[in-house]
Amino acid sequence: MDFKFRIPSPGELFPFLDTSILQDRLGWSVKLRWMAIIGYFLATMGAKYLLEFNIPYHYIWLTLFTLLLINCVYYLIQKLIPDISFFAELVLLSIHIIIDLIFLSLLIHFSGGIENPVYLFYLFHVVLSSIVFPRRLPYLFSTLVVVLFSLLIYVEYMGILPHYTIYQSDLHINKAAIGLIITVFAITVYVTTHICMTFMKIYRHSKQVIDHQNQQLIEASKQKMRFFRYASHELKSPIVAIKSTIDSVLASFGHEMDPTAVNLLRRSSTRAEQMLEIIKDLLELSRSRTLIVRAKDEAINIRELLEEVVAQESVLAREKQIELKLDIRFNKLKAPFNKGDLEKVLRNLINNAIRYTPEKGQIEVKAYLKKNLLVFKIKDTGIGIAEKDLQKIFSEFYRSENAKKMVNFGTGLGLSLVKQLVESYGGTVSVYSKINKGSTFVVRFPLRSE
Amino acid sequence: MPKKILIIDDDIDLVEAMRLTLESAGFEVIDAQDGLKGLEKAKAESPDLIILDVMMGTQDEGFHVAYQIRQDDQLKDTPIIMLTAVGQETGFSFDKDKDEDFLPVEEFIEKPVDPHKLIEIVKVNLGM
Numbered sequence: 001m002d003f004k005f006r007i008p009s010p011g012e013l014f015p016f017l018d019t020s021i022l023q024d025r026l027g028w029s030v031k032l033r034w035m036a037i038i039g040y041f042l043a044t045m046g047a048k049y050l051l052e053f054n055i056p057y058h059y060i061w062l063t064l065f066t067l068l069l070i071n072c073v074y075y076l077i078q079k080l081i082p083d084i085s086f087f088a089e090l091v092l093l094s095i096h097i098i099i100d101l102i103f104l105s106l107l108i109h110f111s112g113g114i115e116n117p118v119y120l121f122y123l124f125h126v127v128l129s130s131i132v133f134p135r136r137l138p139y140l141f142s143t144l145v146v147v148l149f150s151l152l153i154y155v156e157y158m159g160i161l162p163h164y165t166i167y168q169s170d171l172h173i174n175k176a177a178i179g180l181i182i183t184v185f186a187i188t189v190y191v192t193t194h195i196c197m198t199f200m201k202i203y204r205h206s207k208q209v210i211d212h213q214n215q216q217l218i219e220a221s222k223q224k225m226r227f228f229r230y231a232s233h234e235l236k237s238p239i240v241a242i243k244s245t246i247d248s249v250l251a252s253f254g255h256e257m258d259p260t261a262v263n264l265l266r267r268s269s270t271r272a273e274q275m276l277e278i279i280k281d282l283l284e285l286s287r288s289r290t291l292i293v294r295a296k297d298e299a300i301n302i303r304e305l306l307e308e309v310v311a312q313e314s315v316l317a318r319e320k321q322i323e324l325k326l327d328i329r330f331n332k333l334k335a336p337f338n339k340g341d342l343e344k345v346l347r348n349l350i351n352n353a354i355r356y357t358p359e360k361g362q363i364e365v366k367a368y369l370k371k372n373l374l375v376f377k378i379k380d381t382g383i384g385i386a387e388k389d390l391q392k393i394f395s396e397f398y399r400s401e402n403a404k405k406m407v408n409f410g411t412g413l414g415l416s417l418v419k420q421l422v423e424s425y426g427g428t429v430s431v432y433s434k435i436n437k438g439s440t441f442v443v444r445f446p447l448r449s450e
Numbered sequence: 451m452p453k454k455i456l457i458i459d460d461d462i463d464l465v466e467a468m469r470l471t472l473e474s475a476g477f478e479v480i481d482a483q484d485g486l487k488g489l490e491k492a493k494a495e496s497p498d499l500i501i502l503d504v505m506m507g508t509q510d511e512g513f514h515v516a517y518q519i520r521q522d523d524q525l526k527d528t529p530i531i532m533l534t535a536v537g538q539e540t541g542f543s544f545d546k547d548k549d550e551d552f553l554p555v556e557e558f559i560e561k562p563v564d565p566h567k568l569i570e571i572v573k574v575n576l577g578m
Binding site for chain 2: 242243248
């Protein structure tokens with residue numbers, strides 16, 4: 001799955017990282033390696049047949065082939081063990097980089113050593129590790145790069161390993177050239193590391209500042225909403241009392257009163273009604289939370305959560321001999337939700353389906369991805385919803401006639417809560433139903449992908 | 451013997467308005483201003499029907515009162531009409547242990563209640 005999310009940083013150590021991003025980098029690293037292997041192979045073909053360099057191609061190909069096999073193993077590990085811990089990921093990525101560095105050193109050795117500027121490819125790993133790894137760890141990788149390269153040049157200089165020459169220039173035994181190249185190379189590596197890390201530090205710091213300010217904004221916004229709601233409530237009670245009093249007087253004494261007085265009282269009742277409508281709108285507005293950035297989301301394993309909810313609800317289903325089927329069309333999807341919210345949404349819908357489905361019925365719960373939408377579909381063979389009720393079932397305290405007949409108690413709050421929660425994530429709930437045939441509830445959440 | 455109705459609501463003016471409506475329709479009305487007093491009065495007077503405001507002191511006091519009424523042997527069959535405010539924010543924590551999804555009341559009506567509608571609903575719930 002290619003959806004990335006950021007867990008609000010678990011400590012300033014890794015503010016750029018979380019498991020999903022790392023997993024993505026691992027996947028990215030595997031993909032890049034395929035391309036690098038093919039690229040290097042094509043380059044050797046060019047070197048052999050166009051430039052006619054005299055270097056040991058069979059060793060290079062053998063090295064590339066071994067790297068290919070190793071990359072296959074990486075690929076399989078990634079596919080077969082999708083959910084490994086954060087630190088395991090970090091270790092795995094370190095192993096990737098170290099093995100890459102060793103293989104790159106071998107390739108440089110077979111491709112002409114100091115004579116071949118492919119040693120600049122080391123810099124890719126320097127940049128990557130500087131971005132990904134926390135603290136001063138990147139310097140460790142940079143040092144490893146410098147050591148490996150120097151070691152390679154040293155063993156070729158000493159004649160411990162043969163030098164495969166491209167230009168017959170004897171560069172590998174030219175002390176001045178060796179000194180110059182290693183010095184410039186080492187400076188390049190460390191300066192690159194330093195620049196990347198400085199940038200990352202600034203990035204991490206700004207992210208913290210932004211996160212912090214965001215948090216404050218959310219708090220301020222909540223405070224405002226609370227006040228708003230309080231004020232609306234305080235405004236409402238007196239108006240309700242005024243209108244109730246006028247209406248009661250009219251109903252009880254209206255027939256004894258002068259028609260002019262009755263007319264005036266009716267008018268004031270209408271005005272009170274108008275004011276109530278306005279307050280209703282205000283409350284509605286204060287309730288829409290869609291604009292508030294959600295703070296407490298974490299990456300939730302959707303499959304796990306759904307299986308848990310279904311397992312719990314299946315007790316009730318079994319009692320009614322209802323077949324409860326679960327069909328999840330993705331494997332390792334993690335999406336940012338407040339766990340409680342998503343659980344409430346799913347539990348409410350599944351529980352409703354069971355409650356309003358007669359014995360021996362069927363319920364199908366399906367979860368899948370459609371473009372960037374995460375979709376849950378809950379389909380039952382229950383009592384269904386009449387067309388006239390379809391619009392109303394999501395309003396608070398509403399319960400349809402046939403629902404009341406089927407199940408005595410129920411506040412009519414469940415679906416309105418579901419709707420509120422789903423909409424607070426920018427999602428939608430829709431319902432398709434035929435009376436006595438069943439209902440299908442579809443919840444769609446947009447997934448943020450970066 | 452007129453039927454006795456207990457109104458539990460902390461808004462005294464609203465209580466008076468409903469009293470006027472219900473008394474002119476021939477009911478006897480007693481009232482209480484909070485949940486606790488309401489429960490006491492219900493036990494002492496055995497009303498035929500209870501009208502209960504959902505949000506007194508706290509967001510859900512009415513719900514707790516309704517539960518206690520339902521658990522009381524003497525009162526458990528008394529019909530309850532729950533009054534809810536317009537566009538009310540239901541401060542519900544849908545805690546599955548508390549099972550607040552299943553509320554033991556006969557009817558929810560939104561405030562302000564039309565007098566004719568109030569009488570009608572009361573009569574229906576009293577089987578009249």
